[in-house]
Amino acid sequence: MAEMSQYFRVPLICVFVVFSAFYKSSDSVQFPPVVVDSTGAEPRGHLRPFGHQREPDAKIVEYERGIHPKDFWENHVSKSRPLVFRGGAIGSLGVKLWSDEYLNRTYGDLDVIIERKVERRPQIKMRMTFSKFLENYEERSWYVVSLLPDEMRHEVEAQQCLMCGNFQKNLQELNFWMSSGGTASIIHFDADHNIHCLLAGRKDFIMIDPVYNEYLNLYKPEEAGSAYTSINVDAVDMVKFPEIRKVQWTWTTLLPGDCIFIPGKYVHQVRSYGRSISTTTLFTTHGVYNDTDCEGFSPKYATMADMDIFWTYHKGQKTVDIGYGDVILFRQELLERAVGISKHSEFFENIYESFADGFDEIASRDELWNILDKHKRGFLTEKDILDLDDESLKTFFRKAVPPAGPLQEFIISDEIHEKYLQENDVESGILELKEEAKKREKSKLKMQTVSDDDSKDEL
Ligand SMILES: *[C@@H]1O[C@H](CO)[C@@H](O)[C@H](O)[C@H]1NC(C)=O
Ligand SMILES: *[C@@H]1O[C@H](CO)[C@@H](O)[C@H](O)[C@H]1NC(C)=O
Numbered sequence: 001m002a003e004m005s006q007y008f009r010v011p012l013i014c015v016f017v018v019f020s021a022f023y024k025s026s027d028s029v030q031f032p033p034v035v036v037d038s039t040g041a042e043p044r045g046h047l048r049p050f051g052h053q054r055e056p057d058a059k060i061v062e063y064e065r066g067i068h069p070k071d072f073w074e075n076h077v078s079k080s081r082p083l084v085f086r087g088g089a090i091g092s093l094g095v096k097l098w099s100d101e102y103l104n105r106t107y108g109d110l111d112v113i114i115e116r117k118v119e120r121r122p123q124i125k126m127r128m129t130f131s132k133f134l135e136n137y138e139e140r141s142w143y144v145v146s147l148l149p150d151e152m153r154h155e156v157e158a159q160q161c162l163m164c165g166n167f168q169k170n171l172q173e174l175n176f177w178m179s180s181g182g183t184a185s186i187i188h189f190d191a192d193h194n195i196h197c198l199l200a201g202r203k204d205f206i207m208i209d210p211v212y213n214e215y216l217n218l219y220k221p222e223e224a225g226s227a228y229t230s231i232n233v234d235a236v237d238m239v240k241f242p243e244i245r246k247v248q249w250t251w252t253t254l255l256p257g258d259c260i261f262i263p264g265k266y267v268h269q270v271r272s273y274g275r276s277i278s279t280t281t282l283f284t285t286h287g288v289y290n291d292t293d294c295e296g297f298s299p300k301y302a303t304m305a306d307m308d309i310f311w312t313y314h315k316g317q318k319t320v321d322i323g324y325g326d327v328i329l330f331r332q333e334l335l336e337r338a339v340g341i342s343k344h345s346e347f348f349e350n351i352y353e354s355f356a357d358g359f360d361e362i363a364s365r366d367e368l369w370n371i372l373d374k375h376k377r378g379f380l381t382e383k384d385i386l387d388l389d390d391e392s393l394k395t396f397f398r399k400a401v402p403p404a405g406p407l408q409e410f411i412i413s414d415e416i417h418e419k420y421l422q423e424n425d426v427e428s429g430i431l432e433l434k435e436e437a438k439k440r441e442k443s444k445l446k447m448q449t450v451s452d453d454d455s456k457d458e459l
Contacts, residue, residue, distance in 0.1 A: 031253055032055070032056045032251050035053070035054060035055050044238070045238060046236070046237070046238040047236065048236060049234055049235070050187065052236070053244050053247075054244075054247070054249075056249050059250065059252060060207060060252040060260070062084040062085075063084070063088075064086055065087050065090075066088055066159055067083075067085075067160065068161065068297075068299070069160075069161050069162065069163060069167055070165060070291055070294065071161075072162075072165075072167075077167075077263065080210070080263040080264075080266060081263065082250070082261055082266060084259070084260050085159065085261075086258055088159055089157045089159070089197035089257050091157040091301055092156045092157040093155040094156055095200070098199060098277060104134045109131065109315065110130050111128065111146075111313070111315075112127070112128065112129075112130050112144045112149075112176070112320075113126070113144070113145060113320050114127075114137075114142045114144050114145070114146070115142070127320065137180055141180070142179075143177070143178060143180075143183065144177060144179070145175065145176075146176050146320060147174060147175060147312065147313040147320050148176040149313050149314060150312050150314040151315060154304070154305035156174075156197070157302075157303055157304075158307050162281065162283065163307075164293045165289065165290070165294045166289065167285070168293070168307065168308065170283050170286065171281060171282075171308060172284060172309070172326065173282050173309060173310065173321070174312075175278075175280040176277075176278075177276070177279070177280065178277045178278075180274075180276075181273050181274040181275055182272070183271065183272045184234065184269075184271045185233075185268075185271075186231070186233060187208075187216060187229045187233060187269045188227060188229070188267065189226060189228075189264075189265045190226045190264065190282075191225025191264055191265065192225075192264050192284055193261070193263055193264045193285065194262045194264070194280050195259050195262075195283075196260050196262060196279075197258070197259035197279050197280070197281075198255065198256055198277070198278050199257070199278065200276060200277040201272055201275055202253060202254070202272065202273045203253070203271065203273075203278070204270065204271045205253075205254070206270075207252075207268050208248075208249050208266075208267040208268065208269075209248070210267070212248060215243035216231070216267065217230065225265070231244070264284070279304070281304075284328070286328055311324055311394070319398060321398070324398070325401060327390050327393045327397075330393055330396075331388060331393060335382065339380060339382045348369065352365055352368065363400065367399065368399060371395055372384070372388065372392075
């Protein structure tokens with residue numbers, strides 16, 4: 001029985017950014033830093049920011065604009081080797097247009113998932129309109145870690161290297177990041193491959209080859225394809241973590257219009273300065289590389305609106321589908337293990353148990369089973385599984401896996417904002433909202449903002 005958790009692609013993505021007390025909004029911060037030899041008994045870089053413990057090894061390899069998917073696969077993805085596309089997203093209208101004023105005027109009514117600076121874990125996510133975020137983000141140290149709404153996709157350039165060669169069929173989600181800056185991520189890796197493009201601001205990247213993982217004290221939660229360290233990136237304790245001095249690293253600085261490819265499971269640490277906007281494209285690769293669809297491919301300008309993405313969000317949608325499962329992988333797993341099974345089989349029972357764990361709002365066994373067994377045969381044939389369309393499998397995930405972001409019902413109302421945010425008691429706020437939502441569901445009161453075409457997506 002394979003771990004069901006393998007379908008949880010990016011459950012921790014949002015926990016990884018903390019606000020740094022160290023760097024404010026400064027363009028003058030030198031990166032990579034000048035590493036100073038220690039004078040006294042203390043090890044080099046002790047209690048200094050990460051990067052001050054040893055000099056970098058090299059700058060990350062750079063290309064002007066983009067490369068062909070085949071080169072991308074052969075030289076980078078298959079070898080887990082990062083790269084930078086200098087100007088790889090410079091054709092994004094967003095680079096020129098996305099002032100706060102424009103974003104508010106054009107996209108203010110769309111929903112985003114936000115987090116805020118909190119001293120305790122776990123981080124609480126909130127959902128609100130972009131407009132509400134823009135009004136408050138500087139003052140309150142809020143940042144957006146959400147899906148790039150469909151309405152905004154045409155203002156972000158797509159990367160040539162993703163346009164064929166089975167990358168194009170495995171684009172999982174587009175994320176949208178925005179903050180007023182001064183953020184520092186912890187040292188971590190994510191499950192998926194990722195192309196991270198900067199549209200505003202400056203970001204410095206420290207990249208670490210997996211051969212050094214053993215020196216980083218990485219913690220990998222059982223559920224997750226990702227991992228992180230507890231090392232304080234603003235003040236690395238070299239007495240506690242002396243092996244950090246063995247960790248070689250490469251680096252780059254992104255400016256607006258630049259992109260970096262971060263291979264899945266590749267350790268990195270990132271700092272931002274000043275107002276910062278990024279988009280990230282998360283993708284997976286399955287099995288052998290197959291580029292029959294690249295025949296006749298020639299580089300052309302395209303935007304994210306031209307790309308097929310699995311998990312998306314548009315105005316009025318009930319869930320902002322962040323961090324859900326990998327549909328293709330799930331179908332493969334079903335094909336390998338679920339042909340001939342019934343609802344009472346051990347396999348389905350295991351799926352149910354592993355999904356149900358930790359999600360008190362999971363759908364019933366019957367409800368989940370009926371998504372798979374469309375013809376009500378009581379068992380699954382190979383054809384049933386092959387015929388399962390992406391939408392059905394997505395529905396399965398939505399009903400079986402806790403959403404990474406709040407549902408539309410949990411949009412924070414103004415009163416709750418004031419009450420709970422000021423008292424720094426967001427958790428009670430969320431609990432109260434959940435209770436509210438349950439009551440509302442029971443009395444069959446529908447949110448007016450859920451549009452008709454989304455009723456099929458309802459949980
Ligand atoms: C956003 O636009 C609304 C009107 O549509 C306005 O009331 C609000 O002040 C604007 N907010 C910002 C941050 O510009
Ligand atoms: C490669 O993909 C094409 C569809 O784009 C498919 O027809 C073909 O069978 C695949 N080849 C292999 C070896 O999987």
